[in-house]
Amino acid sequence: MKTLIKNISSLIGILPPDVKCKRGEEMSLVESLENAWLLIEGDHIDSFGTGGCPPSDKVIDAAGGMVMPSFCDSHTHIVYAGSREGEFLDKINGLSYEEIARRGGGILNSSDLLKSTDEDELFAQALGRLDEVLAKGTGALEIKSGYGLSTEGEIKSLRVIKRLKESRSAVIKSTFLGAHAVGRGYCKSDYVRLVCEEMMPLAEGLADFVDVFCDEGFFTPEDTAAILESGARHGLRPKIHANELAVSGGVQVGVRFDAVSVDHLERTGQAEIEALLESRTMPVMLPGASFFLGMPYGKAKDFIAAGLPVALASDYNPGSSPSGDMRFVMALGCIKMRLTPAQAFNAVTINGACAMDAADVAGSITPGKKANLLITRPGVTLTGIPYNYTTPVVALKLLGGRILQ
Ligand SMILES: [Zn+2]
Known part of the structure; x- marks a missing residue:
């Protein structure tokens, strides 16, 4: 089962699989991709990119929201x-x-x-x-x-x-x-x-x-x-x-x-x-x-x-x-x-x-990691998450590639 998330304004928290933590100055960087899609295969992240979307069995429209790891x-x-x-x-x-x-x-x-x-x-x-x-x-x-x-x-x-x-x-x-x-x-x-x-x-x-x-x-x-x-x-x-x-x-x-x-x-x-x-x-x-x-x-x-x-x-x-x-x-x-x-x-x-020895399966947008993801409402930025700290910002939560009801 392949699930596509399309219309992502910014896919944030992208890391290569060998990066298990961020230290010192690295902590000031959040790697992102604008106007992106993300493909989920089963319960894990398969791939992501920009431009033409790949084929899938199901589509989730992020409607201009950000996508980030849970x-x-x-x-x-x-x-x-x-x-x-x-x-x-x-x-x-x-x-x-x-x-x-x-x-x-x-x-x-x-x-x-x-x-x-x-x-x-x-x-x-x-x-x-x-x-x-x-x-x-x-x-x-x-x-x-x-x-x-x-x-x-x-x-x-x-x-x-x-x-x-x-x-x-x-x-x-x-x-x-x-x-x-x-x-x-x-x-x-x-x-x-x-x-x-x-x-x-x-x-x-x-x-x-x-x-x-x-x-x-x-x-x-x-x-x-x-x-x-x-x-x-x-x-x-x-x-x-x-x-x-x-x-x-x-x-x-x-x-x-x-x-x-x-x-x-x-x-x-x-x-x-x-x-x-x-x-x-x-x-x-x-x-x-x-x-x-x-x-x-x-x-x-x-x-x-x-x-x-x-x-x-x-x-x-x-x-x-x-x-x-x-x-x-x-x-x-x-x-x-x-x-x-x-x-x-x-x-x-x-x-x-x-900090819980789970960086091989969680904590970033990385192919192979579990698709535990948050999709924000449209217009939300990274700074807005802690700034408007009681405003609801998350539109959808995915656990193992499935929408959490
Ligand atoms: Zn304690």
Whole structure:
């Protein structure tokens, strides 16, 4: 089955297959083709060009809109039970962290709720969030466990992610985040041992990556190294949380273990930039969490000026970023982090794909990649996407070459 998209004003985000990410000055360029067509064969991009259109079985008229790759969100926590709306009100009313926890807020209470929620119900709630982000234009995403905080709860969460992968044609990667916090009733050293010795062998085969919350008050670089060593024995590359609350040493330990990405990075300096320059690890920043919590934003411009790549992701989770809207993430990248629209575009497409080791199938207009695409309304420009940041700009979303209804 061949589907032709015709009357494309601008086909943006074109890359050759060997380009897996954009770094430094490359991030300021978005390769495009004007007055173009694009041909889809089955579920992948076949070819594109200008002039006479090739034969096809079906035609989609872009009517002068742009065509771009769907967003690639490399950091989400959408498998959780219930919501933390009560905690939102408590925060507005100025309650302390301890008071919020006593009233049922915080990660340990999320883990209690996950424990009492059966797997089918947890799947149904997570599928609702997945469909929400696909409708917002995401075509590839990473999903973490991390609200189980027990062997049973973590493996239940990973099984739910496996079912999500099988349910939709988005590109989905799975990350085992048993070390999101210390599970209720454990001392930290016992819990790290549980993650390494009991959970990790079960996570193998279900997860693509292993993650650790390496930050002040959570897991130290030494704890993190022990967990990443265990992950390596079970074939899981790291993607870790680092430098959100303090200069934690998380970036360095991530680089030492050849992490696919190190994420958050609100608190970094020259030492973190230098460590990353020696690596193939993608720095990922999460401006939605900075926005929601009123924290500093990552210094993306400094990273790019140093020649590094940067990806932006949503961090969709109930406590610190209850939104998976990647267009809003792109807008925050421009408005709060002073990225140009071109830099922000590359950060939420090809670099996002790279940050979850999915750049071979997602993140650009490249023959052979999955046809997960957005067709904008006529007259929309790249700059207009983050500028008119609440105006609907997308006319059609394609997942695996099919129109998402
Ligand atoms: Zn996170």
